[in-house]
Amino acid sequence: MKGTSIKDIAKKLEVSNATVSLVLSGKDKDGRVSKEVAEKIIATAKMMNYQPNNIARSLRMGHSQTIGLIVADISNSFFSTLAFYIQEEAEKYGYTVIITNTNESVDKIETMINMFRNRQVDGFLIVPTEYSEEYIQKLVEDHVPLVLIDRYFPSVQCSYVVIDNYRASLEATRLLIEQGCKDIVLFTYKNLLPHILERKSGYMDALAYAGLAEKPCVKEIRYSHISEDIDKSVDELFADGCKVDGILFATNSLSMYGVRSIMRKNIAIPNDVKIVCFDKNEAFDFLPTPIPYVLQPIAEIGQKAVNLLIEQIKAKQNAPKAIQILKLAATLHNDLL
């Protein structure tokens, strides 16, 4: 595996390391190196199968051209799609993206952050988990370039890219109300992250505006026990004597499990109960009637986050970093119409 180094080429050609480095990294502008020498260097580099060692380069330069991306669950299509766009965008600027997974665990997020710092990433893109404020705060204090994605902490002063969750949820709930629903239930995670709370507020306020304020019914599902908690809630909701005619699912994973659970009980969508959910879910194409959904601009979220981060990385030396908050609009899609 031991390959050719700049030194090997320099020795062979009897020139200095500096000259070889200059030529090979394309910095021999303004006739710094004579044409013949330059050509000879390039030719031998090719011949000797020279591969630059970016580790050495990073050490010397003080940056690694690497971005650390920490997502909550890479096997969730929202995040894998996000990762895809982030990588595409980062590549344009010559950055490599290292992805890891926390599985919504605080312990893991701490480990992952340390690992990335040790590997000298130039900046962080993080989908933070519940209770991870202190680790994010630490990064901010250490002036590490950082952009939060999809979620944020009001107490932590840093840039983030999210959607307007309150509005998205408000409009989604309104769609159910417009369709005549009177008893609308929200399925959400048992989670204190603000974006989740905002989705709850949007739901509550929509009910209030419609004079349905006495009837909120929120089912809080544990992420780690999603399947059983959902089944239990669905059982309760559709037990004799209960009446539910609309459900809003606050995330794609919740809607996936929820709709499945409802179907197993032979409850008809939308006849028995109307549904709206967050995120486009291809699976719902196979239902007899499409389910309206809140579409998040995933590509844009990813691109903007990368742009913000790179700005920070570039500006690092100079002024104190300006905090930028991007709240993008999500759009309600209703294929019924």
Added chain:
Amino acid sequence: MKGTSIKDIAKKLEVSNATVSLVLSGKDKDGRVSKEVAEKIIATAKMMNYQPNNIARSLRMGHSQTIGLIVADISNSFFSTLAFYIQEEAEKYGYTVIITNTNESVDKIETMINMFRNRQVDGFLIVPTEYSEEYIQKLVEDHVPLVLIDRYFPSVQCSYVVIDNYRASLEATRLLIEQGCKDIVLFTYKNLLPHILERKSGYMDALAYAGLAEKPCVKEIRYSHISEDIDKSVDELFADGCKVDGILFATNSLSMYGVRSIMRKNIAIPNDVKIVCFDKNEAFDFLPTPIPYVLQPIAEIGQKAVNLLIEQIKAKQNAPKAIQILKLAATLHNDLL
């Protein structure tokens, strides 16, 4: 961002860099360093917020504890799930996984391989794209630790982990035959990769064994034009005068688009046409009748691949690497029963 280095700690405590390094990397066994000095070092490291610089460590040690994973499409759940398990397994051995995407493009695979080599990954895990033999071959010639996943090239002598695609396809086709299908169509990619060809052979042989050899009908879909090609094929198959009573989809993406296309034409599954596909697809839970599928042992594929790769990395110096080929069994699932 400029942090504390070993040197800073050494200077502060007036000991040598060597001593600090030894203590901080936990190599002060056998009373190499006195207890008091060690404790002082650990305390100041904590106080000064010391973060080891793995870039420097990698340069010095000649390895980066990093594995490069190249997949064909991270937004495809088969690959994102695979990535998830690979990361989990690699983490156990202290390796970080860097993931990138080729989107089935040969050009990209070349770029990605070079990028990873420049970043000094210790080994490669690759889902190779069509026509990428030469780049894989190059890696083999350069003795770079490497394990191919999901796909392989007969002409390239290297380790790989795949499933028994021929058998899986044979059995899937047989299931259709057992259910009484006489006119069975295979939807596959227009692609010369052996695993795809094996899926085709399995289908052909199953027909032959059943005396249906005159009736093979293979629809080859272009990956880059999946939607239109599938719609066109479905149109042809279900035009007047044609008869099709069974379809085998050779990949999960094909089945996703295919089933959707069939449903749009109001063709009933399984009454009008019976279907079997590769890979579990959660979306199909929402169909009135479940679709039988070939279940690949994704976790096992990922784990075995990591294990094989780490063996190679560890053995690197010594003997010529033994080539290991793992052909795992896939299982046919039929929830109808």
Added chain:
DNA sequence: CTGAAAGCGCTTACAG
């Protein structure tokens, strides 16, 4: 028990 020194492969002022 501890220190001085070399070196991993690169880049970049500096000197000529």
Added chain:
DNA sequence: CTGAAAGCGCTTACAG
């Protein structure tokens, strides 16, 4: 137009 030299932060033989 080109070279000699220092240094990024770490580890590890070697010497004491």
